[in-house]
Amino acid sequence: MSRIGKLPINLPAGVTVTVKDNVVTVKGAKGEMTQTVNPDITVEVKDGIVTVSRPSDEKNHRALHGLYRSLINNMVIGVSAGYKKELELVGVGFRCSNVGQVLELSLGYSHNIFFSLPVEVKVETKSERNKNPLIILESCDKGLIGLVCAKIRSLRKPEPYKGKGIKFVGEVIRRKSGKSAGAK
Secondary structure, three states: OOOOOOOOEEOOOOOEEEEEOOEEEEEOOOOEEEEEOOOOOEEEEEOOEEEEEOOOOOHHHHHHHHHHHHHHHHHHHHHHOOEEEEEEEEOOOOEEEEEOOEEEEEOOOOOOEEEEOOOOOEEEEEOOOOOOOEEEEEEOOHHHHHHHHHHHHHOOOOOOOOOOEEEEOOOOOOOOOOHHHHOO
């Protein structure tokens, strides 16, 4: 039995889950999300608890069992609490600002980069004196916010020699010593 798949999902107050024609809909304070489920997997809602079950122990059914349980759990957490990611710009002259859903990044290239964000993601930028600029992203969709963070980070990945680039807050970059370490 899948260790993840067999765990029940407890619904917090204010969150409702409905299942109709293999489509799971989760509604909460932060929004509404839907997920299409494979017809082999059954999703049941009873007394504020969501359970996911599979018909057999085939390899494909075992894989889908844990997958759909995790996706539904992420949707429940997203519509009740939401997800928040913070990115930090490390480097001299690196700046960020936003106008609505458009993020403007100055990352040491010859031009500024304008990054358009999806409507589901809320963005906020902070620039304080003597601190690295921050990009704060919030959304109820865990997959979407992860994808957006990865795309922003790919514009200037942290490099191992000086540590310059876009990194997550709290992320530790493995540093290399460079040419001076080998010259003896």
